[in-house]
Amino acid sequence: MSQQNGGILRQPVSVWATAFAAVVAFMGIGLVDPILPSIAQGLHATPSQVSLLFTSYFLVTAVAMLVTGWVSSRIGGKRTLLLGLALVIVFAALAGTSGTVGQLVGFRAGWGLGNALFVATALAVIVGAASGGAEKAIILYEAALGLGISLGPLVGALLGDWNWRAPFFGTATLMAVGFVLIVTMLAATPKPAARTRLGDPIRALAHGGLSTTAFTALFYNFAFFTVLAFTPFILGMSAYGIGAVFFGWGVCVALASVFGAPWLQRRLGSVRVLFLSLGLLAVLQVGIALSGQAGTVVFVILCGIPIGFNNTIFTEAAMEVSDAPRPVASAGYNFVRWMGGALAPYIVTKLGEEFGDAVPYYVGAACCLVGIAILYARRHHLATLDHVDVDHTFQDASPAQA
Known part of the structure; x- marks a missing residue:
């Protein structure tokens, strides 16, 4: 019990070693944000061509999630x-x-494969090694994730102001550390008693609760990456300005993830918080669509709160x-949800080029509403989540969660 009651720090x-590497891995998501206009130049x-940096990265990440468990169950988590x-x-x-945008898109795809292997396994390693139970892990x-997302734009801006190539070399160096x-x-982490089969993550999605979570998250991630991928092109700022905006956004993501989400869960339950945060994200995206530059900056930063x-x-x-093993459930969930990150950047940037800067954010808001509709129609599949939250209100996470 003493281990369960240990502080999160x-x-x-x-x-901490795994968490540091995870911070750097997540930096890769927002790293290119401040330098997207510079890369395009x-x-x-075009902006839509440059947006393929996100699409190739997350498409490969999503598909690779299906094999991460198969790999780790054979060579172990550390390897x-x-x-x-x-x-x-x-x-x-x-x-x-x-030398060309095509080469850059291709190399980002390879980067996405490595990121998938690392990120999916890092979560399982942290949950397995951390003190305080699964919730704190x-x-x-x-x-x-929040720290990496917030630091990524800063690193991208600082290095990218010198040369747009520098953030990529900087990331490689930090990853080497x-x-x-x-x-x-x-x-060395022990191999699981049973090896994961390639089809296990897809079979896990037959579970009503996991499929509801995954497909709601797909539409949420579409909205998330509408903000992340398209906004740099409409801010009209230098790399430093874009980096500062997304640093503020990332700080909100981190604070809301670590402090806001657990506090709200204890009072409202997980499902109600998801309704609330999806609705808030939809409102903020409409706010971006209707605003000038100053309003866009404020609403983009505030978007970090519901995203967190x-x-x-x-x-x-x-x-x-x-009821699937955590690595298997995580792989199936991430396969579906990262498809939102793969589809959104190119689609919304193309819409912005063709129909105006406001349209992508209306689409993002609509995706939030679709997510709310899925969540409402299938909320009975998530009833057990709020039972877990009630238990967390009165006692620490049980050993079964560790």
Whole structure:
């Protein structure tokens, strides 16, 4: 019981090593945001062509999620983390050498493969090694996500102001540091007793609760990446300005993930918080569509609040609602939800080019409403989540969750 009652910051060094590498991995999501206009200019590409940097990255990430469990159950969690990190190091460095937008898009796809192997396994490793139970481990993981997302635009701006290639080389260097930390500080992780089959993540989606969570998250992620991928093109700012806006956004993501989401869950329950945060994100996207530059900056930063709520609660739901092993449930969930991240950047940027800057945000708001409709129609599949939340209100996470 004492371990369960440990503070969230009292973690083994192996957890902090993995969390550091996770921060750098998540930096890769927002890293290119401040330099998207510079990349478009430097490689003589249109905004929709440059948006394929997100599409290739997340499409490969989504598909690769289906094999992460198959790989890790055969070579172990530590080796899978190192394989993922090695791929990111190689492809991030290659991205910095790109001579055409096609090459850059291709190298980002390879980066996405490494990111999938690392990110999916990192969550399982942190949950397995962290003290305080699964709930605190997931919050720690989401804190790494929020910190990485907030630092990514800053690093991208600082290095990208010098040269748009520099952020890619910088990421490769930081990932190399993470690689050394994992090698030296994380003990070899035992292989699971049963090997994961390639089809297990898809079969896991037959569970009503997991499929509801996954497909609601798909539409949420479409809205999320509408903000992330299209906004840099309409801000009319330098790399520093765009980086500052998305740093503020990322700070909101991190604070809402770590502090806001657990507080609201204890009072409202997971499902009600998802309704609330999806509705708030829809309202903020309409606000962006109707605003000038100053209003856009404010609404984009505020979007980090519902995104932070959603990131934590969707992740917890995917890990808790299904009877499948956590790595399998996580793989199936991430396969579906990252499709939203793959589809949104190109679609909304193309819509913005053809029909005006406001249209992508109306589409993003509509996706939030579709997510709310799915959640409402299938809410009975998520009834067990709020039973878990009630237990968390009165007692610490049970050993079964660890």
